[in-house]
Amino acid sequence: MRRADLVTFAARAIIAHPTRSALTSLGVVIGVAAVVMMTSIGLGAQQRVTSAIGGLGSNLLIVSPGASRGPGGGFVSQGAGSGMSLNDDDAEAIGKLDGVAASAPSVRGGAQLASEGANWSTRVEGVTPDYLLARDLTIASGRMFDENEARQGRKVIVIGQTIVTELFGEGSDPIGKRIRVGAVPFEVIGVLESKGQSGFGQDQDDIVLGPLPAVRSRIVGRRVRGDNVQTIYVKAANADDIDRVQEDLSNLLRERHRIRPGQDDDFSVQNMASIMEAMQASVKTFTGLLAAVAAVSLVVGGVGIMNIMLVAVTERTREIGLRMALGARRNDVLFQFALEAITLSVIGGAIGLLLGLGGGVLMAKLGDWPVAIAAWSIPVSLGFSLLVGLVFGAYPSWRAARLDPIEALRRE
Amino acid sequence: MIEVRDLEKIYQMGEETVAALAGVSLTIERGEHVAITGASGSGKSTLMNLLGGLDRPTRGTYRFDGEDVGAFNDDDLADFRNRRIGFVFQSFQLLPRLSALQNVELPMVYAGLPPVERRARAAALLERVGLGARTGHRPTQMSGGQQQRVAIARALANSPDLLLADEPTGALDSQTGQDVLALFRELNAEGLTLLIVTHDAKVADQARRSIVFSDGLIIRDEREPDREAR
Numbered sequence: 001m002r003r004a005d006l007v008t009f010a011a012r013a014i015i016a017h018p019t020r021s022a023l024t025s026l027g028v029v030i031g032v033a034a035v036v037m038m039t040s041i042g043l044g045a046q047q048r049v050t051s052a053i054g055g056l057g058s059n060l061l062i063v064s065p066g067a068s069r070g071p072g073g074g075f076v077s078q079g080a081g082s083g084m085s086l087n088d089d090d091a092e093a094i095g096k097l098d099g100v101a102a103s104a105p106s107v108r109g110g111a112q113l114a115s116e117g118a119n120w121s122t123r124v125e126g127v128t129p130d131y132l133l134a135r136d137l138t139i140a141s142g143r144m145f146d147e148n149e150a151r152q153g154r155k156v157i158v159i160g161q162t163i164v165t166e167l168f169g170e171g172s173d174p175i176g177k178r179i180r181v182g183a184v185p186f187e188v189i190g191v192l193e194s195k196g197q198s199g200f201g202q203d204q205d206d207i208v209l210g211p212l213p214a215v216r217s218r219i220v221g222r223r224v225r226g227d228n229v230q231t232i233y234v235k236a237a238n239a240d241d242i243d244r245v246q247e248d249l250s251n252l253l254r255e256r257h258r259i260r261p262g263q264d265d266d267f268s269v270q271n272m273a274s275i276m277e278a279m280q281a282s283v284k285t286f287t288g289l290l291a292a293v294a295a296v297s298l299v300v301g302g303v304g305i306m307n308i309m310l311v312a313v314t315e316r317t318r319e320i321g322l323r324m325a326l327g328a329r330r331n332d333v334l335f336q337f338a339l340e341a342i343t344l345s346v347i348g349g350a351i352g353l354l355l356g357l358g359g360g361v362l363m364a365k366l367g368d369w370p371v372a373i374a375a376w377s378i379p380v381s382l383g384f385s386l387l388v389g390l391v392f393g394a395y396p397s398w399r400a401a402r403l404d405p406i407e408a409l410r411r412e
Numbered sequence: 413m414i415e416v417r418d419l420e421k422i423y424q425m426g427e428e429t430v431a432a433l434a435g436v437s438l439t440i441e442r443g444e445h446v447a448i449t450g451a452s453g454s455g456k457s458t459l460m461n462l463l464g465g466l467d468r469p470t471r472g473t474y475r476f477d478g479e480d481v482g483a484f485n486d487d488d489l490a491d492f493r494n495r496r497i498g499f500v501f502q503s504f505q506l507l508p509r510l511s512a513l514q515n516v517e518l519p520m521v522y523a524g525l526p527p528v529e530r531r532a533r534a535a536a537l538l539e540r541v542g543l544g545a546r547t548g549h550r551p552t553q554m555s556g557g558q559q560q561r562v563a564i565a566r567a568l569a570n571s572p573d574l575l576l577a578d579e580p581t582g583a584l585d586s587q588t589g590q591d592v593l594a595l596f597r598e599l600n601a602e603g604l605t606l607l608i609v610t611h612d613a614k615v616a617d618q619a620r621r622s623i624v625f626s627d628g629l630i631i632r633d634e635r636e637p638d639r640e641a642r
Binding site for chain 1: 464466495499500501509518519521526566570
């Protein structure tokens with residue numbers, strides 16, 4: 001028989017029971033929708049991780065005082081008690097290492113900002129001009145303070161867009177205006193380019209940068225003594241070099257701090273690239289897990305198809321017998337039922353795909369959840385629904401094809 | 413055309429073996445009009461199933477136009493049923509969701525005929541059985557007599573060599589039954605070989621040859637060439 005007629009037979013059987021066909025497909029609809037949504041959410045999370053860590057600055061090493069906790073260079077304790085083992089000279093020495101593009105020491109402390117009646121509570125960072133390079137920040141208007149201003153302890157600051165909006169109103173020009181930081185008046189000399197929200201949900205424009213000495217002595221106060229710093233941001237000149245720079249930097253600091261072989265470091269270095277890798281790996285695992293759970297519902301959908309196809313074979317036993325009497329080969333019957341199962345499954349898969357994509361977009365819009373639709377999820381989900389129809393349609397179709405025509409014709 | 417030698421069909425019913433056919437030999441020539449009668453369980457339906465290629469004998473040979481049907485595989489048998497045999501059943505066996513035309517088309521679909529061709533032929537066949545105006549009707553919208561005519565048109569779809577009818581009037585009242593039998597006679601007069609299984613003596617009387625079965629054996633085989641003249 002002709003293939004087109006086989007398709008007609010399958011389509012007729014599906015249209016003959018619209019409600020039943022819809023309910024049969026529903027399992028696959030839900031399964032595919034779940035898989036598509038889960039993979040979209042997973043991919044979105046991966047992209048968020050990338051942008052979150054990338055947003056801190058590229059090729060970045062973060063040096064903090066105190067030993068790292070546990071093996072593998074994980075997150076570090078940075079609170080009081082972890083010691084104040086880093087200082088300005090360490091930062092300067094690191095800056096002279098080969099392959100280092102910028103070495104920026106930094107201190108920070110919470111402070112109340114006030115100007116012309118408005119006020120805003122935030123953290124103020126004391127940095128050197130190299131900080132912009134290390135953190136991939138750029139000046140939108142005005143300028144950054146220079147080395148001399150920093151050294152002289154001039155009371156000037158560069159602020160982010162959020163600070164501009166909160167203290168002076170959106171769109172206004174704050175250059176030359178004064179802001180009281182705690183009790184100390186500072187002059188605004190520059191505004192940073194907006195970076196928006198970070199991948200971690202932090203507002204990256206809620207930022208105030210002042211010269212390191214001034215901020216250290218006037219704002220951070222007693223928590224940081226002398227020429228100590230809390231963090232040194234080190235930018236490697238290129239990505240391939242970052243591991244070597246990290247090693248050189250560690251050796252340099254061990255030497256400077258007179259740490260003997262076998263003794264623990266009194267500082268720790270976070271390599272943002274390796275942290276990103278680790279986080280992405282864990283997000284991937286998590287996504288895989290979600291997709292696997294979703295795939296189970298796809299299999300359950302397949303079982304639903306098998307169930308209904310078995311019912312259909314029983315119901316249509318006489319029809320099958322008749323078709324055989326009229327000259328249908330066993331394979332004609334087999335393919336008719338297999339095609340019916342596959343069609344139900346693939347239609348379900350297509351609807352599920354649309355629902356999954358729609359659901360993903362909706363979640364991104366309403367839930368502020370990072371969602372990225374993977375292009376490969378379209379052929380893969382359709383392919384899988386086809387496979388489900390094939391696998392779970394096989395047994396009922398085989399049963400239909402094996403019927404004895406005489407017995408089948410006698411059935412009521 | 414049909415040559416059957418020592419045909420046996422034995423069923424295993426638990427411990428017992430039942431011989432539905434206990435060694436039947438029979439020859440049917442092209443153009444014959446044969447009625448097979450006998451009590452239920454006498455083996456007449458079993459013979460029909462074997463002749464129609466729906467079943468295989470336990471022993472014996474079945475030749476159709478010289479071909480050994482016993483040696484056919486499943487696909488050969490399907491094609492044999494499709495092209496050489498037309499079935500008419502007591503309960504019509506029409507597919508309720510298809511129109512009369514689509515029902516008649518069905519054997520031609522399995523023969524692989526293109527749609528235009530088979531539609532034209534199906535319409536012509538329905539015209540031939542007197543249902544030219546009802547091609548679009550569903551079986552449920554038709555009387556029993558009309559349904560059986562559709563079934564006959566379907567049986568003729570691939571111009572079979574042999575038409576097998578199992579109690580074709582069993583579900584019809586006597587008038588429509590007579591109409592169907594008249595149609596059979598016409599078809600036979602046009603050269604179609606007919607084999608009708610029935611337990612109705614009146615139906616058997618219309619045939620030109622009468623075979624009577626009992627306990628899986630032929631007990632009487634009469635040709636009555638004068639019957640048509642009566």
